[in-house]
Amino acid sequence: MTYPNEFRYTKDHEWIKVEGAAGTIGITHYAQDSLGDVVFVELPAAGAELAAGKSFGTVESVKAVSDLYAPVSGTVLEVNGELAAAPEKINQDAHHTWLVKVQLKDPAELNRLLSAADYEKFLQEEGQ
Amino acid sequence: MQNSPASSSPRRTPLYAVHRQMGARMAAYNGWEMPIEYPGSGGLIAEHLAVRTGVGIFDVSHMGDIRIQGPQALAAVQHITINDASRLAVNQCQYSAMLYPAGTFVDDLILHKLAEDDYLIAINAGTREKDWAWVSENVRGFACRAEDVGGSFTQIAIQGPKAIHTLQKLTDADLSQVKSYWFTHGTVCGLKNIMIARTGYTAEDGFEIYLPPEETAGARVWRELREASREFGGVYCGLGARNTLRLEGKLPLYGHEISAEITVWEAGLHRVCKLEKPEFIGKAALEQLQAQGVKRTLAGLEMVEPGIARDGYKVVDQAGQAIGYVTSGSYAPFLKKNIALAYVPVAAAVLDNIVSVEIRGRMVRAKIVPTPFYKRGRT
Numbered sequence A: 001m002t003y004p005n006e007f008r009y010t011k012d013h014e015w016i017k018v019e020g021a022a023g024t025i026g027i028t029h030y031a032q033d034s035l036g037d038v039v040f041v042e043l044p045a046a047g048a049e050l051a052a053g054k055s056f057g058t059v060e061s062v063k064a065v066s067d068l069y070a071p072v073s074g075t076v077l078e079v080n081g082e083l084a085a086a087p088e089k090i091n092q093d094a095h096h097t098w099l100v101k102v103q104l105k106d107p108a109e110l111n112r113l114l115s116a117a118d119y120e121k122f123l124q125e126e127g128q
Numbered sequence B: 001m002q003n004s005p006a007s008s009s010p011r012r013t014p015l016y017a018v019h020r021q022m023g024a025r026m027a028a029y030n031g032w033e034m035p036i037e038y039p040g041s042g043g044l045i046a047e048h049l050a051v052r053t054g055v056g057i058f059d060v061s062h063m064g065d066i067r068i069q070g071p072q073a074l075a076a077v078q079h080i081t082i083n084d085a086s087r088l089a090v091n092q093c094q095y096s097a098m099l100y101p102a103g104t105f106v107d108d109l110i111l112h113k114l115a116e117d118d119y120l121i122a123i124n125a126g127t128r129e130k131d132w133a134w135v136s137e138n139v140r141g142f143a144c145r146a147e148d149v150g151g152s153f154t155q156i157a158i159q160g161p162k163a164i165h166t167l168q169k170l171t172d173a174d175l176s177q178v179k180s181y182w183f184t185h186g187t188v189c190g191l192k193n194i195m196i197a198r199t200g201y202t203a204e205d206g207f208e209i210y211l212p213p214e215e216t217a218g219a220r221v222w223r224e225l226r227e228a229s230r231e232f233g234g235v236y237c238g239l240g241a242r243n244t245l246r247l248e249g250k251l252p253l254y255g256h257e258i259s260a261e262i263t264v265w266e267a268g269l270h271r272v273c274k275l276e277k278p279e280f281i282g283k284a285a286l287e288q289l290q291a292q293g294v295k296r297t298l299a300g301l302e303m304v305e306p307g308i309a310r311d312g313y314k315v316v317d318q319a320g321q322a323i324g325y326v327t328s329g330s331y332a333p334f335l336k337k338n339i340a341l342a343y344v345p346v347a348a349a350v351l352d353n354i355v356s357v358e359i360r361g362r363m364v365r366a367k368i369v370p371t372p373f374y375k376r377g378r379t
Helices: A029-034 A107-112 A116-123 B017-019 B044-054 B073-081 B126-137 B163-168 B215-232 B239-248 B284-291
Strands: A008-010 A014-019 A022-027 A040-043 A055-061 A065-069 A076-078 A100-103 B025-029 B034-037 B056-059 B065-068 B094-101 B104-115 B118-123 B145-146 B154-159 B181-186 B191-197 B206-209 B234-235 B296-303 B314-316 B322-332 B336-345 B354-359 B361-368
Touching: A008 A116, A008 B284, A014 A107, A029 A055, A100 A107, B017 B215, B034 B044, B034 B239, B044 B056, B044 B073, B044 B234, B044 B239, B056 B215, B056 B239, B065 B073, B065 B126, B073 B118, B073 B126, B094 B126, B104 B191, B118 B126, B126 B145, B145 B296, B154 B163, B154 B215, B163 B206, B163 B215, B215 B234, B239 B322, B239 B336, B296 B322, B296 B354, B314 B336, B322 B354, B336 B361
Parallel strands: B056 B234
Antiparallel strands: A008 A014, A014 A022, A022 A100, A040 A055, A055 A065, A076 A100, B025 B034, B056 B154, B065 B118, B065 B145, B094 B104, B104 B118, B154 B206, B181 B191, B191 B206, B296 B336, B296 B361, B314 B322, B314 B354, B322 B336, B354 B361
C-alpha cells in the first residue's frame, strides 16, 4: 500500500489533506486493515470544534470501538453523510474515503504531523 | 498443548503455526493466542456469512475437556451438572451446566456419554483451570476417576449447512446417521477412531471433531477440510465470527450471559435444568430463588437508532433510570442489524418495549425483540 505524499499523518493513523485553509480528514489504510470490517462511524456535526490530538468521533468494526483523533484543531465544515449507510467504504478505499472537512485554526499544527515517508517508517518501526 | 496455568505467556493450540502461516490475525483470548479472523477468507463478516450459507472451519482446540470414568461416573455427573444425564444413551450429547451452591454458574458445557460409566465434558477455554479444580473436588466422594484431558485433542469445528457434505468427503462414518447432539467414531483423513460430534456454537448445523494433538496430523486435516469445503464456498474462520454467530443464536458465553453472579433462572436456561433430579449442586438455591420470583432476565435488544451496544453498556428506561446492562452486543452480519443481549428487570423485558442504551454518554434507543435473533430453517 502506498501512502499519498500530499497527505500528512498522525501516529493514531489518521490522514489529512490540506487545500488552502481547509483540511480533509480520514483514516489510513493501515487503520482500516487492523480494524477489520467497519460497521459504524460516529462523527461530529458541521460547526463542531476539533482540538488537535483529541477524540472527535469513533469508528467501529464488528469487534471493537476505536477513537478518531483530530490531526489539527479547527471547525467542522462538512461531514461525509455517505458513511452512515455505507461505512464499508472505509475498508474499500481508506485514502479516498473522507470523514470530515475542517477549517484549520492554526496551519502551523501541520508541522507536527508525519509525512508519508515518516508514517511508513513509523509503521515499520512499530512492526506493523 | 501446555496445561500450566502459572505460565504467563499465551497458550497456543497445535494449529498455531498453521494459522500464522496462513496470515490469520491473532490475538489474546482468555490466555490463548487464537486466530480472530482470517483476512484470506475475506474477514469476519465474510466468515460469518460463509457459515450461514455454506461452511466455515474453526480451530477450537482451546476448549477444555474433562473425562469421568468409573462405576459411579453417572452419579458424579448428576451431582455436578443441572441437566439429567441419566437420559443419555451411549454416543449422545447434552447441553448442561455446572453450578455453585448459590445457583450461579461455574460454566456451561456439553456432556458426551462415551460408554456406560464413561463421560466426556467439553468446557470453556477461559474456565479450564477453575472447572477442573471444581470437578475434581466435587466428584471426590464417588467411585470414579476424573481426568483433565484438555491437552489430548486438536479440536476442529466444521459449521454450516454444507458442513455435512464437507466432512463426509473425508470420513468413512455415515454422517447422515448422526443426529444433532449425537456423536460417532470414524476414520477422518486416514486417522482412525476419531470422535465426530454433531455439535457446535454457531446456531447452524455442523460437527466438532476430536483429533490427536500432534501438530502434523491436525495441520493436515485442517488443510484437507478447506480443500473439501472449496466447492461449497468454505473458509477458515476465527473467534470473531464464532462470537457473532453465537450471539445471533443467543448461545451464552461465560463471563457475559452466564457467570458466578448470574443464576440459571436469570439466564433463561430452564429447559436444561432438571429440578426433578433428586440432587445436584445448586438445586436447593434454585428452588428457593424460584419461590422468591426472578427479578431480572436476559433479553434481546435491537437498536432502533444508529449505534452499537457493547458489552457492559448501561440499559436505561424511558424515565432515564439505569435498569440493566448489556452482556454482549455487536453488529449482526447475517441479520444486518445492531443487536445485543442484556439483563433487564422482568417487567421491562416485554416485546417491543423501548429502552435506551447509554453509548459513550449518548442515549440510543433500542427495542426488546424475540430471541434467538437467528434460528436456522429446518432442512
